[in-house]
Amino acid sequence: MELLNTLYVTLPDSYLHLDNNTLRLEVGKETRLRVPLHHLSAVVCFGHINLSSPLMHRLAEEGIALVFLDQHGRFKARLEGSVSGNVLLRQAQFSAANDPAITLAIARNCVAGKIKNCRQVLLRGAREAKIEDDQQVLSRAGLDLAASLRALPETENLDAVRGVEGEAARQYFAALSHLMRTNLRAEFQMDGRNRRPPRDRINALLSFLYSLLMNDCRSALESVGLDPQVGFLHAVRPGRASLALDLMEEFRAFADRLALSLINRGQLIAKNFVEREGGAVLLEGDARKTVLVAYQERKQENLSHPLLQESTPLGLLPYLQARLLARTLRGDLPEYPPFLMR
Numbered sequence: 575m576e577l578l579n580t581l582y583v584t585l586p587d588s589y590l591h592l593d594n595n596t597l598r599l600e601v602g603k604e605t606r607l608r609v610p611l612h613h614l615s616a617v618v619c620f621g622h623i624n625l626s627s628p629l630m631h632r633l634a635e636e637g638i639a640l641v642f643l644d645q646h647g648r649f650k651a652r653l654e655g656s657v658s659g660n661v662l663l664r665q666a667q668f669s670a671a672n673d674p675a676i677t678l679a680i681a682r683n684c685v686a687g688k689i690k691n692c693r694q695v696l697l698r699g700a701r702e703a704k705i706e707d708d709q710q711v712l713s714r715a716g717l718d719l720a721a722s723l724r725a726l727p728e729t730e731n732l733d734a735v736r737g738v739e740g741e742a743a744r745q746y747f748a749a750l751s752h753l754m755r756t757n758l759r760a761e762f763q764m765d766g767r768n769r770r771p772p773r774d775r776i777n778a779l780l781s782f783l784y785s786l787l788m789n790d791c792r793s794a795l796e797s798v799g800l801d802p803q804v805g806f807l808h809a810v811r812p813g814r815a816s817l818a819l820d821l822m823e824e825f826r827a828f829a830d831r832l833a834l835s836l837i838n839r840g841q842l843i844a845k846n847f848v849e850r851e852g853g854a855v856l857l858e859g860d861a862r863k864t865v866l867v868a869y870q871e872r873k874q875e876n877l878s879h880p881l882l883q884e885s886t887p888l889g890l891l892p893y894l895q896a897r898l899l900a901r902t903l904r905g906d907l908p909e910y911p912p913f914l915m916r
Contacts, residue, residue: 580616580790581609582866583623590617591626614638616793620862639796641789652792660799666903667817671804678732680820680902680910681807685739686726687824687912692746693719694915695827699753708752715749718742735807739823743767751776753834761844762837771854775847776833778855782862783829784822786869791825792818794892798900821895824912828888832872836865881911 581597583590589600597614599607611632616639619625625640633640634655642650670676693716700712722742729735747767751759764776772778792815795802805816807823836842846861857865873889886894895913902910 579614580618580793580870581614582618582620582870584620584862584866586622587624589624589626590619590629592629592632597629611636611638616641616789618643618789620644639793643785654796663799663900663904664801666905667800667804670903671806671810674731677806678729678735680899681732681735682726682729683910683912684807684820684823685735685742686723687914688739688826689719689723689726689742691824691827691913691915692742692830693723695753695831696746696749703752705756711749711752715745718745732807739807750830750834753838755838758837771850771852771856773853774855775844776837778847778857779833779836779842779865780829782857782865783833783869784826786866787822787825787829788815788818790889791822791892791896794896795821795899797893798896800896800900800903821892821899824895824914825892827915828872832868836868841868878916880914880916 583599585599585601585606587601588606591598591600593608595611597609597611597617598605599609617633618641620643623642630640630653634653637655640653642652644650670680696712696716696719700709700716703709703712719742722738722745726735726738729738744766747764751762751764754762762774762776764774767780768774768777769781772781792802795817800817802815802818804810805818805820808814808816808819810816841864842857842861846857846859846864847855848858849855870889873887875888876885877888877891878884879886879891879894881898882894891913898907899910901907
């Protein structure tokens with residue numbers, strides 16, 4: 575299962591090398607971990623991690639992705655072997671990306687999935703709210719997102735779709751703090767979504783989680799033979815995994831819920847974040863490990879897939895959605911069906 579077969583390496587100055595058919599992790603010449611290569615689909619390195627050339631070659635031969643993030647989770651590079659997958663599928667993808675009608679339809683559905691799932695987060699919070707003001711703010715934001723959904727089918731171009739998505743995101747993040755425990759809101763105050771760099775604790779946490787989600791979505795697309803660089807909603811730019819960004823839109827709400835759970839349960843506290851010169855706020859230290867463990871545990875939870883009518887581990891959802899997107903591009907499905915939370 576594509577769940578726990580991603581190895582996240584966070585220990586500074588770790589050394590990874592090949593030991594027969596096993597990856598061995600050492601810190602100061604002390605072996606800390608051994609993992610058979612056939613258990614892995616990706617190795618994700620945070621910060622200053624050392625790797626042997628034989629291991630890098632073997633990972634490429636085995637089709638195991640090697641991803642480098644900086645110590646705060648920002649994507650730096652991805653190394654992998656020869657491109658695989660169905661060339662006819664990639665041709666269909668490139669053709670669709672050059673067709674304004676197909677591009678618009680897929681982009682609309684990606685945004686619709688995102689807005690519907692974000693709305694579910696707000697409505698669930700409104701039902702569970704114990705303070706009337708929180709209930710009213712969350713309910714009102716849910717109505718605003720419903721209006722965005724009604725406006726989406728009328729959009730005539732990508733700029734209009736992006737405008738609807740942007741306004742819905744603004745309304746959503748304006749209400750998100752009302753899902754936090756009242757005694758934590760001062761320390762985890764947020765003024766909308768901000769990044770590059772994040773300027774408050776909640777945005778720092780969201781950026782870290784989104785980077786993990788991004789990697790999973792990119793791997794899912796590559797696993798079915800799609801080119802993660804060529805997207806529909808997000809403009810194509812050199813070095814940008816536009817299709818992975820498209821796919822992760824419908825899953826951002828899962829990352830948001832996990833962030834709120836970590837804060838509300840006290841698994842992350844204010845001192846787990848550091849403010850750098852210039853106002854950047856970053857997640858550091860052992861807190862990153864806490865987030866990684868919680869992220870992997872959350873991926874094991876089962877959800878009912880509304881289209882497939884099967885119970886599915888959350889961690890497999892990007893892979894299922896990538897396959898549905900591939901079927902859409904081949905013409906086997908009339909339109910791309912995003913995953914919708916219940």
